[in-house]
Amino acid sequence: MSAEPSASLPSRPEPAPAAAAGRRRGWAVGALLLLGVLSPLALGWALLGPARPWRDELAGAAGLLGFAALLWSFVLSGRFRLLSDGLGMDRTMRWHRAIGVAVLLLLAHPFLYSLPDGPAFARPDDLARAGSLGLSGWALVSGMLAWLLLGLLALMALGRDMLPFRYESWRTTHGLLALAVAGLGLHHALEAGRYSAAPALTWLWVALTALAALSLVWVRLIRPIGLARRPWRVAALSPAAERIWELALEPEGHEGLRFKPGQFVWLKLDTGPFGRREHPFSIASAPSERALRFLIKEAGDFTRRIGALPVGARAYVDGPHGNLVAEGRPEPGIAFLCGGVGVAPALSLIRAEAARPDPRPMRLIYGNRHAGQVLARAELEALAAAGRLDLVLVLGEPPPGWSGETGQLDAALIARRCADVAAQGWLFVLCGPPPMLRAARRALRGLGVAEARILEERFSYG
Ligand SMILES: Cc1cc2nc3c(=O)[nH]c(=O)nc-3n(C[C@H](O)[C@H](O)[C@H](O)COP(=O)(O)OP(=O)(O)OC[C@H]3O[C@@H](n4cnc5c(N)ncnc54)[C@H](O)[C@@H]3O)c2cc1C
Numbered sequence: 001m002s003a004e005p006s007a008s009l010p011s012r013p014e015p016a017p018a019a020a021a022g023r024r025r026g027w028a029v030g031a032l033l034l035l036g037v038l039s040p041l042a043l044g045w046a047l048l049g050p051a052r053p054w055r056d057e058l059a060g061a062a063g064l065l066g067f068a069a070l071l072w073s074f075v076l077s078g079r080f081r082l083l084s085d086g087l088g089m090d091r092t093m094r095w096h097r098a099i100g101v102a103v104l105l106l107l108a109h110p111f112l113y114s115l116p117d118g119p120a121f122a123r124p125d126d127l128a129r130a131g132s133l134g135l136s137g138w139a140l141v142s143g144m145l146a147w148l149l150l151g152l153l154a155l156m157a158l159g160r161d162m163l164p165f166r167y168e169s170w171r172t173t174h175g176l177l178a179l180a181v182a183g184l185g186l187h188h189a190l191e192a193g194r195y196s197a198a199p200a201l202t203w204l205w206v207a208l209t210a211l212a213a214l215s216l217v218w219v220r221l222i223r224p225i226g227l228a229r230r231p232w233r234v235a236a237l238s239p240a241a242e243r244i245w246e247l248a249l250e251p252e253g254h255e256g257l258r259f260k261p262g263q264f265v266w267l268k269l270d271t272g273p274f275g276r277r278e279h280p281f282s283i284a285s286a287p288s289e290r291a292l293r294f295l296i297k298e299a300g301d302f303t304r305r306i307g308a309l310p311v312g313a314r315a316y317v318d319g320p321h322g323n324l325v326a327e328g329r330p331e332p333g334i335a336f337l338c339g340g341v342g343v344a345p346a347l348s349l350i351r352a353e354a355a356r357p358d359p360r361p362m363r364l365i366y367g368n369r370h371a372g373q374v375l376a377r378a379e380l381e382a383l384a385a386a387g388r389l390d391l392v393l394v395l396g397e398p399p400p401g402w403s404g405e406t407g408q409l410d411a412a413l414i415a416r417r418c419a420d421v422a423a424q425g426w427l428f429v430l431c432g433p434p435p436m437l438r439a440a441r442r443a444l445r446g447l448g449v450a451e452a453r454i455l456e457e458r459f460s461y462g
Helices: 017-048 054-075 081-087 089-098 101-112 137-158 167-192 199-228 303-308 340-354 377-385 411-423 434-446
Strands: 232-241 244-251 264-268 279-282 292-297 314-321 334-339 362-368 390-395 427-432 454-458
Touching: 017 054, 017 199, 054 101, 054 167, 054 199, 089 454, 101 137, 137 167, 167 199, 199 314, 232 303, 244 303, 279 292, 279 340, 292 303, 292 340, 334 340, 334 411, 334 434, 340 362, 340 377, 340 427, 362 411, 377 390, 411 434, 427 434, 434 454
Parallel strands: 334 362, 334 427, 362 390, 427 454
Antiparallel strands: 232 244, 232 314, 244 292, 264 279, 264 314
16 A cells, blocks of 8 residues: 555556547537537528527527427437447436426427417418417417426426435336427427428428437337346345445356446346336446456445345346446556445456556555445455555544545545646546545646546436
8 A cells, every 4th residue: 555656657658549539439429419409400490591580580499409409318318328438428417417408498488489379360471480470279288288297307307316206216207208298399399380390390300209219219128128138147245345235247148248347337136127127337347257246335225125135136237338448548557536335447447457467557546434334455455565556545534543544535635646647647537426526526627637537437317
């Protein structure tokens, strides 16, 4: 275990193609999504042009942008590796939530119009609906229903942690509500939308709504069929630290999972492949091991029951997901800043890196409240003794005689322990509770570490 930061470290190499390709992919995914959200509005204006009073054009634009964003948010539900591998899982979910802003556009859109409402006002020569809104009875009904359900969807999303539902029930309701809003919104847009009446835009809306619905069918139906063909078995389960379990799964009748160290999977543990109960957990083992190992902290109703799982129980593994991946990165060393069970993905990365013939230098700064919470301590100390890892244990409540760091992983500690490797261009891998992650990011920015050199996994989508 180190008391002082290391002195001489390798200098910064040229960027490796894999990391640059990853960044390019992220940009490409972002640009495509932006294009997807803007395309209905662009198409509408290209076909008809903004001819109505500005308030009505604004209202129409809010409707078109909001509805497109809502439909694209289905594919940002976090299960499509094409998207989440490029953007990163955390960013994918942040975008999914950010798109919630679209909900505000949609909620505001009916109140922005200045033109008179209803077909009674439409002049026979006003086929382009420039002089009235032309709302028919059913279009009014679908619009109002979509508006009400959208408000409910927004309230449920904002108050998720305050609602007395289990996460799975919340997620199912969230998906069904979003689907109902999409269907009603489609009807409303096609019946009442001035721009959406243009055939090209009609088809675009139908295609986007079908894509949204398909993405739900994929996650709920098609993907589980694939999972059913590749079952896993609980091979071992043992306490790893205070209220933390180590779970080992072995493949049954297939060759297992190919993943990169640092990635995570969705686990279905006490249910069939089509069951709704599934939770994300980082893989803590190295890819060379046959079993997948996880470190699972008791947090709520699902994880509190983990310890009662019988050995031999069936499990299903959806993944791998996430881009907390150091493989192919150019940095000369890796510094891990982890809190509590957040060390799980770091362990996978450390185990894989340490097993390489030419491992990069690594430093783990690992915070816990007390010594009984430290995971894989013997293994980490053995790696430190072998010179493969610079281990810095930080305890909030240290035992008598403790000579390591004390307190929190705060800015002062991070600056003291990371200034040297920050200057050497190392990669930083962050995983832990949100306040720790925020403090660590701030501290690293203070040390001049570029965003591109920070990888982060949040153990929550909240
Ligand atoms: C990418 C990622 C990797 C993770 N890796 C680990 C790990 O290696 N070890 C570990 O102990 N924990 C990990 N977690 C956290 C773990 O998923 C939650 O603690 C667990 O799902 C809580 O479930 P619960 O029903 O016991 O608790 P609850 O009290 O129901 O949930 C606590 C919180 O966990 C989140 N959560 C619950 N269920 C889900 C779900 N199905 N999907 C997404 N979020 C959910 C919600 O924010 C919820 O508020 C990870 C989370 C994420 C997002």
